[in-house]
Amino acid sequence: MRLILLGPPGAGKGTQAQRLVEKHGIVQLSTGDMLRAAVKAETPVGLRAKDIMARGELVPDDVVVGIIEERIAQPDARKGFILDGFPRTVAQAEALEKLLAKKGLKLDAVIELEVDDDILLKRIENRVAEMKARGEAVRADDNAESLKKRLDAYHAQTAPLSHYYRKKGLHKATDGMASIDEVTAAIGNLLKPAVPRKKAPPRKRAARAAPGRRPAGRKPASRSGAGRAASKTAQKSAKKARSGLKKAVKVRPKKAVSKARSAKSAKAAGARHKAVKSRNSTRNRASKARSGRDRRLTKRR
Numbered sequence: 334m335r336l337i338l339l340g341p342p343g344a345g346k347g348t349q350a351q352r353l354v355e356k357h358g359i360v361q362l363s364t365g366d367m368l369r370a371a372v373k374a375e376t377p378v379g380l381r382a383k384d385i386m387a388r389g390e391l392v393p394d395d396v397v398v399g400i401i402e403e404r405i406a407q408p409d410a411r412k413g414f415i416l417d418g419f420p421r422t423v424a425q426a427e428a429l430e431k432l433l434a435k436k437g438l439k440l441d442a443v444i445e446l447e448v449d450d451d452i453l454l455k456r457i458e459n460r461v462a463e464m465k466a467r468g469e470a471v472r473a474d475d476n477a478e479s480l481k482k483r484l485d486a487y488h489a490q491t492a493p494l495s496h497y498y499r500k501k502g503l504h505k506a507t508d509g510m511a512s513i514d515e516v517t518a519a520i521g522n523l524l525k526p527a528v529p530r531k532k533a534p535p536r537k538r539a540a541r542a543a544p545g546r547r548p549a550g551r552k553p554a555s556r557s558g559a560g561r562a563a564s565k566t567a568q569k570s571a572k573k574a575r576s577g578l579k580k581a582v583k584v585r586p587k588k589a590v591s592k593a594r595s596a597k598s599a600k601a602a603g604a605r606h607k608a609v610k611s612r613n614s615t616r617n618r619a620s621k622a623r624s625g626r627d628r629r630l631t632k633r634r
């Protein structure tokens with residue numbers, strides 16, 4: 334799980350982050366803690382950030398983005414992380430998005446703790462008093478002047494992130510003025526996966542579809558694979574039937590015509606035969622007559 338805790342100084346981000354670490358077994362990445370550690374260790378980053386932090390101003394974006402990039406690459410952050418105090422500007426949010434995208438990672442949620450300014454001032458005064466009572470070193474920026482600057486910086490540079498993450502559909506908010514346990518419970522609810530809606534029971538298929546209508550929820554057969562195959566088979570058989578019909582239509586007149594033709598030719602042949610016969614008989618008669626006349630003439634001679 335990868336989360337961002339958003340909220341003004343004193344909103345309780347650190348306290349809630351600790352609880353989320355225990356619950357989800359992920360790491361808390363607080364840029365404030367990392368920068369304070371760098372200041373203490375007097376690293377180049379620490380030396381650069383020291384005075385800026387003491388004044389209650391924001392450390393340059395490239396410095397904090399560099400710190401976060403290194404930290405996210407550590408093996409303990411692989412399972413997930415809670416970002417506390419980062420991003421604090423839109424430019425930092427964009428840089429974070431890019432470096433997560435490079436790793437193929439995405440944020441799961443951005444949780445904002447909403448607290449009124451006057452309550453914040455009281456909380457920080459209490460924190461300072463408690464630390465002093467325990468004999469602990471008080472933060473260099475936990476004084477009235479720096480605190481005012483930190484709040485101003487929050488409203489001017491960090492508050493626009495609510496809108497930025499709302500547009501991305503990641504933003505969730507809860508009342509940070511409730512008790513610590515109530516806020517923990519509210520965050521728990523915000524992180525619960527959305528309960529999937531109960532599936533409606535499958536609709537009964539209409540026994541008989543109205544003419545010209547297909548039953549609701551069914552694709553027309555021609556769109557599905559099976560439908561396409563079925564329609565191909567239907568096309569083939571229709572083609573077959575058409576060619577059979579053609580044959581039948583062609584064959585019948587052919588036979589009829591040939592019969593008619595043969596009848597005609599038989600008639601004609603008969604007529605021809607008769608004509609030949611009668612011609613022959615005339616010829617025979619003539620030759621007979623001729624031979625009779627010849628015989629008579631010879632007798633006379």
Ligand code: ADP
Pocket residue numbers: 341342343364365366368385386387389390391392393397417418419420421425474483
């Ligand atoms: P708080 O939330 O109480 O203001 P933090 O511990 O988060 O305190 O931060 C302390 C200081 O560290 C800030 O006032 C600022 O100077 C510096 N800092 C921490 N995180 C960032 C950041 N993301 N960008 C710029 N400066 C930061």
